[in-house]
Amino acid sequence: DADVTQTPRNRITKTGKRIMLECSQTKGHDRMYWYRQDPGLGLRLIYYSFDVKDINKGEISDGYSVSRQAQAKFSLSLESAIPNQTALYFCATSQGPTDTQYFGPGTRLTVL
Amino acid sequence: EDQVTQSPEALRLQEGESSSLNCSYTVSGLRGLFWYRQDPGKGPEFLFTLYSAGEEKEKERLKATLTKKESFLHITAPKPEDSATYLCAVPGGGATNKLIFGTGTLLAVQP
Numbered sequence: 001d002a003d004v005t006q007t008p009r010n011r012i013t014k015t016g017k018r019i020m021l022e023c024s025q026t027k028g029h030d031r032m033y034w035y036r037q038d039p040g041l042g043l044r045l046i047y048y049s050f051d052v053k054d055i056n057k058g059e060i061s062d063g064y065s066v067s068r069q070a071q072a073k074f075s076l077s078l079e080s081a082i083p084n085q086t087a088l089y090f091c092a093t094s095q096g097p098t099d100t101q102y103f104g105p106g107t108r109l110t111v112l
Numbered sequence: 113e114d115q116v117t118q119s120p121e122a123l124r125l126q127e128g129e130s131s132s133l134n135c136s137y138t139v140s141g142l143r144g145l146f147w148y149r150q151d152p153g154k155g156p157e158f159l160f161t162l163y164s165a166g167e168e169k170e171k172e173r174l175k176a177t178l179t180k181k182e183s184f185l186h187i188t189a190p191k192p193e194d195s196a197t198y199l200c201a202v203p204g205g206g207a208t209n210k211l212i213f214g215t216g217t218l219l220a221v222q223p
Contacts (some may be wrong), residue, residue: 042213043156043199043213045210088153090156097203100161101146101158104159106155
């Protein structure tokens with residue numbers, strides 16, 4: 001079984017809808033991250049969490065919110081989706097500040 | 113400003129034709145450099161971590177090396193299954209462990 005899982009894997013939605021992407025991990029890591037990937041722009045950090053009580057904005061947090069429900073679960077929400085949020089979204093985990101980040105399989109989100 | 117630049121953007125090789133990918137970085141106080149492989153529509157898969165200049169790591173046909181300003185991913189006698197996008201990343205400044213990614217090199221190995 002995969003160590004980092006994401007649901008759904010694909011989602012098509014309409015402008016203005018609320019969307020939640022979920023991430024679960026079995027690696028026992030404290031740190032979790034949400035990234036988005038766009039062609040030509042690489043991976044950019046949306047939010048990150050060091051533990052259940054510590055959530056921080058990344059470089060592109062506008063239009064997104066997150067919830068860390070447990071050490072193993074980290075959800076990303078788009079309160080009112082817009083077309084330029086169409087992208088690949090990845091969750092990642094790590095144990096310490098300079099440790100390797102391990103990525104989930106991604107969610108392909110399309111906002112029409 | 114912390115920055116990671118990868119070159120070339122795309123590379124096409126014949127099977128068995130060795131080459132190298134480059135990752136140059138600008139960051140204050142390097143705390144590691146990571147190489148990932150990413151297949152289309154999938155999440156990045158961890159390959160290597162390098163921590164100090166002169167360090168080398170190998171895995172099958174891949175070897176990663178590190179200097180004070182750049183890292184190379186050498187691919188020896190590549191096979192078509194090595195085709196993928198290769199990403200490098202470094203932790204940015206501060207204690208957040210935010211990874212700064214390059215935009216990747218898209219490698220295509222033709223049989």
